[in-house]
Amino acid sequence: MRSHHHLAAILTGTAVVSAIVITMPSAARALPGTQVNDIAREVTVLIRGEQGQGSGVIIQKSGNTYSVLTAYHVVRQKDNFRLVTADKQAHKIDAGKIRRVAGVDLAVVEFTSDKNYSVAKMSTSKTNEGQDVYVSGWPSNGAVGTEAGGELIRQFTTGSISGFLPKPLNGYSMIYTNVTRAGMSGCPVLDTAGRVVGIHGMGDKEDVNQLRESGASRDAVTIASKLKSGFNYAVPISVFLKKANTVGINSTALQIEQSPAPEKGAAYVASSQPDPRDKIDNLQATLKTLSDVKKTADGVRESVDSVQQGVNSIRSLFGR
Numbered sequence: 345m346r347s348h349h350h351l352a353a354i355l356t357g358t359a360v361v362s363a364i365v366i367t368m369p370s371a372a373r374a375l376p377g378t379q380v381n382d383i384a385r386e387v388t389v390l391i392r393g394e395q396g397q398g399s400g401v402i403i404q405k406s407g408n409t410y411s412v413l414t415a416y417h418v419v420r421q422k423d424n425f426r427l428v429t430a431d432k433q434a435h436k437i438d439a440g441k442i443r444r445v446a447g448v449d450l451a452v453v454e455f456t457s458d459k460n461y462s463v464a465k466m467s468t469s470k471t472n473e474g475q476d477v478y479v480s481g482w483p484s485n486g487a488v489g490t491e492a493g494g495e496l497i498r499q500f501t502t503g504s505i506s507g508f509l510p511k512p513l514n515g516y517s518m519i520y521t522n523v524t525r526a527g528m529s530g531c532p533v534l535d536t537a538g539r540v541v542g543i544h545g546m547g548d549k550e551d552v553n554q555l556r557e558s559g560a561s562r563d564a565v566t567i568a569s570k571l572k573s574g575f576n577y578a579v580p581i582s583v584f585l586k587k588a589n590t591v592g593i594n595s596t597a598l599q600i601e602q603s604p605a606p607e608k609g610a611a612y613v614a615s616s617q618p619d620p621r622d623k624i625d626n627l628q629a630t631l632k633t634l635s636d637v638k639k640t641a642d643g644v645r646e647s648v649d650s651v652q653q654g655v656n657s658i659r660s661l662f663g664r
Contacts, residue, residue, distance in 0.1 A: 372467070372535075372536075372537035372539070372601060372603040372604065372605060372606050373537060373606060374536050374537065374606035374607055374608060374609035375536060375537060375538055375609050376609045376610035376612070377478070377502065377608075377609065377610060377611055377612020378610070378612060379538065379609075380478050380534060380536065380537075380538045380609075380612070381478070381480070381500045381612060383462075383464075383534070383538035384478065384480035384500055384532065384534055384538070385430055385480070385498065385500075385621060385622065386430050386461070386462035387401050387402045387430075387461075387462050387463065387464040387532065387540075388400075388401055388430070388480045388481060388482070388498065388531060388532060389401070389402060389412055389427050389428060389429055389430075390427065390428040390482040390496070390498075390624075391412075391414060391418055391419065391425060391426075391427050391437070391453070391530065392425070392426050392427075392428065392627070392631060393419075393421070393423030393424060393425045393426075394423055394424055395421060395423050396418075396484070396527075397418075397482065397484055397527050398414055398415060398417075398418030398419070398527060398528075398529045398530040398531075399414065399418075399480075399481035399482050399527065399528050399529065399530045399531035399544075400412040400413060400414035400418070400427070400453065400530045400531070401413055401414075401464050401530075401531065401532040401540060401543070402429075402461055402462065402463050402464055403452075403463060403464055403466070403540075403593070403598060404463060404593060404597060404598055405461070405463050406597070408456045408457060408458055409454055409455075409456050410454065410455050410456070410457065410461060410463075411452050411453075411454055411593060412427065412452065412453050412454070412455070413450065413451075413452055413530075413543060413584065414450070414451055414452075414453060414529075414530030414543070415449050415450060415451070415529045415530040415543060415544075415545035415579075416444050416445070416448075416449045416450055416451040417449055417529065417545065418451070418529050418530045418545075419437070419442050419451055419453060420451075422439065423439075425437040425439065425453070426631055426634055427453070427455050428624070428630055428631070429457075429459075429461055430461070430462075430621070431459070431461075432624060432630050432633070433457075433459070433633055434630060434631050434632070434633045434634035435455035435456070435457060435634065436455065436634055437453050437454070437455060438454060441453070441454050443591040443592060444591070445515075445584060445587050445590065445591055446587065446590060447514075447515070447587075448514055448515025448579055448583055448584075448587070449514040449515055449516065449545055449546075449579060450515060450543060450579055450583075450584055450587075451591075452591045452592070452593060463599060464532060464539075464540045464599070465537075465538065465539045465540065465599040465600070465601060466539055466540045466541075466581050466585070466598060466599065466600050466601070467535055467537070467539035467540070467541050467581070467600070467601050467602070467603070467605065468581070468582050468585060468600055468601070468602050469535075469541075469601070469602055469603060469604045469605060470604070471505055471518065471535075471541055471542075471580065471605070472505065473505055473506065473507055473508075474504055474505065475504060475505045475535070475605055476502070476503075476504050476535075476536050476605075476608040477502075477503060477504060477505055477520055477522065477533050477534065477535060477536075477541065477542075478500060478501065478502055478503075478522070478533070478534045478535075478612070479499075479500070479501050479503070479520075479522040479523075479524055479528065479531060479532070479533055479534075479544055479576075480498065480499070480500045480531055480532055480534065481498065481499060481524065481525075481527070481528030481529075481530070481531025481532075481544065482496055482498050482499075482527055482528065482531070483496070483497070483499055483524075483525035483526065483527045483528055484525065484526045484527030495623070495624065495625055495626070495627070496623070496624040496627055497618045497622055497623050497624075498622040498623075499523075499524075499525065499528065500612070500614070500622075501522045501523045501524065502522065502611075502612050503520050503521035503522030503523070504520060504521055505518060505519065505520050506519050506520060506521050506575060507519045509577070512579075512583075513546075513577075514579075515579035515583050516545065516546050516577040516578065516579055517577070517579070517580060517583075518533070518541075518542045518577065518578040518579070518580050519575050519576070519577055520533065520575065520576055520577075520578065521575065521576075522576060524544060524547050524576050528544060529544065529545045529546075530543060530544070530545060531543070531544050532544070533578045535605035536605050536606055536607070536608050536609060537601075537603075537605060537606060539601060539605075540581050541578075541580065541581050541605070542578030542579060542580050542581055543578055543579045543581065543584070544576060544577075544578045545577070545578065545579065546576065546577040546578075547575070547576040547577065585598075585600070
């Protein structure tokens with residue numbers, strides 16, 4: 345009898361432990377930097393208007409509608425915005441459906457497509473100083489003062505979280521050391537498991553007035569005004585998730601993980617030559633793929649109309 349009670353106690357304890365293991369979030373796996381880059385490539389988008397550009401990240405799919413999170417200042421002005429996905433296909437952004445997240449520099453935009461695009465995972469785990477992070481975005485053409493004939497190259501940079509602002513500014517509080525350029529606002533900040541932990545949108549720049557007063561040339565001042573000279577800032581993804589429902593995003597439909605970021609995997613080393621998948625050789629031609637899609641659709645409609653007209657003519661001949 346005693347052995348029976350002892351065995352029951354052991355089994356009960358085992359059951360309790362098993363229950364705890366099942367309910368605890370599974371640990372995230374550290375990925376090599378190259379693999380995080382592959383994930384980032386698929387979910388990072390270019391947002392282009394007539395007056396400038398920014399970046400964004402795909403966070404949700406519902407039917408043929410995709411939701412993209414970006415910085416509000418990227419889409420703040422009224423413009424003819426188009427969005428370019430990883431397959432270099434342009435999509436129209438409906439200006440009437442741009443939704444600002446109240447109180448912070450974030451916005452959600454939409455595009456529709458019957459293609460299957462990757463959706464980013466997000467992490468609500470607490471981020472800490474010293475944690476390794478990656479940034480993936482599309483810098484503006486001419487970011488260092490030289491036009492490149494419409495050529496754009498997505499940038500994927502490494503760094504680490506260096507601190508947090510005690511008082512967030514428009515939602516910005518996460519500080520990190522990654523190199524960024526103008527045009528990357530709205531792009532994702534990812535952890536070592538390839539999950540979005542923040543949205544980039546602000547960075548230190550040189551004091552232009554001080555450079556002018558020091559006697560710097562006009563070209564030097566122009567270049568310096570576009571270069572990020574110091575730390576960068578992001579709105580933590582947790583800030584967005586708390587407000588997601590206010591912009592029509594059901595957080596239960598998002599891919600969210602709670603496990604902490606793992607230690608850094610194999611370091612990412614950028615190639616001396618850009619990956620063809622990260623390069624838009626001719627931006628204007630890429631943006632026109634939107635018009636090409638429309639023309640194709642128009643052509644199909646014209647063909648259907650022509651067939652219908654022929655059927656009507658045949659019916660009229662036979663009095664039907």
